[in-house]
Amino acid sequence: MKKFFGVFLVAICCLAMATPAQAQLLKWGLKGGVNMAKIDWSGGYEGNKDNSTGFFIGPMAEFTIPVIGLGIDGALMYSQRGDEYKQQGIEIPVNLKYTIGLGSMLGVYVAAGPDFFFNFKDTKWEGFDTKATQVGLNIGAGVKLIQHLQIGVNYQIPLGDSFSFEEAGKAIGDGKTKTWQISLAYLF
Numbered sequence: 001m002k003k004f005f006g007v008f009l010v011a012i013c014c015l016a017m018a019t020p021a022q023a024q025l026l027k028w029g030l031k032g033g034v035n036m037a038k039i040d041w042s043g044g045y046e047g048n049k050d051n052s053t054g055f056f057i058g059p060m061a062e063f064t065i066p067v068i069g070l071g072i073d074g075a076l077m078y079s080q081r082g083d084e085y086k087q088q089g090i091e092i093p094v095n096l097k098y099t100i101g102l103g104s105m106l107g108v109y110v111a112a113g114p115d116f117f118f119n120f121k122d123t124k125w126e127g128f129d130t131k132a133t134q135v136g137l138n139i140g141a142g143v144k145l146i147q148h149l150q151i152g153v154n155y156q157i158p159l160g161d162s163f164s165f166e167e168a169g170k171a172i173g174d175g176k177t178k179t180w181q182i183s184l185a186y187l188f
Contacts, residue, residue, distance in 0.1 A: 025063060029148075029187035032057035036180040037081040039162070051180075052083030056091060060185055069099040079117065081177055087130060087162065089119040093138050093154075107144035114138070115156050134177075135159045148188070154181040 035054040058077030065071060072094065079091035095113035102108065115136040136159055142152025155178075162177040 025065070027062045027064075027187040029060050029062070029185050030058070031060040031075050031077065031150075031183055031185040033181055033183035035079060035081050036182075037087075037177050038179075039082070039175045039177055042174050042176075054080035054082060054086070056080070056181065056183075058091075060187075062097070062187060064097070064099065069101065071097045071099065073097050073111070081179055087117070087119055087177065089117055092116040092118075095138055095140070099144065105146055109142055109144060109150075109152075111140045111142075111152075111154075112138060131160065131162055131164075134162055140181075142183070148186055150183070150185040150187065152181075152183045152185070154183065155179070156181065 033056055035056055036051050037054060038051045056077045056079040058075055060073060060075035060077075062073040063071050074092065074094045077091045077093075079087075079089060081087045093113065093115045095111040097109050097111040099107045099109040115138045117134040117136070119130055119132050119134075136156045138154055138156055140152055140154035142150055144150050158176040158178060160176075161174040164174050
């Protein structure tokens with residue numbers, strides 16, 4: 001196992017050194033876009049199930065191994081989800097990303113990974129309680145243009161509840177915020 005790890009590490013270093021001098025392994029940038037959230041209620045509650053819009057914006061970083069096309073990206077973003085049952089907080093997506101280059105000016109990527117959401121405050125509406133932290137799974141795809149611009153679509157699947165609903169102190173049901181995201185990122 002140690003020999004395999006050593007050979008793997010040497011191979012990665014050789015690939016990194018064999019790339020052109022202008023290729024960057026680590027890029028920083030700004031990412032923003034639109035959230036389209038839908039609450040999936042359980043327990044018979046018939047509240048707002050329509051899509052509602054919000055937004056997200058924040059800094060991001062991307063580490064890519066140039067020849068292989070495999071990389072990791074992450075961001076620290078302010079995110080607003082929902083309309084009637086609004087959530088505002090910090091979102092931290094971390095994705096494993098695979099890019100296929102279609103020339104020096106265009107690339108296509110697929111990405112997947114965990115998403116962490118932290119509410120600014122534990123909001124309570126009458127009978128509703130939002131969760132302070134949420135964990136989800138991202139699945140996405142997009143295009144890279146002119147080596148600096150990325151346009152993507154992402155779907156967040158919650159792994160736990162976003163809301164709980166109770167009436168007269170008795171739990172009635174739960175809600176999960178499922179979110180589509182359309183993003184635009186510029187990397188320096």
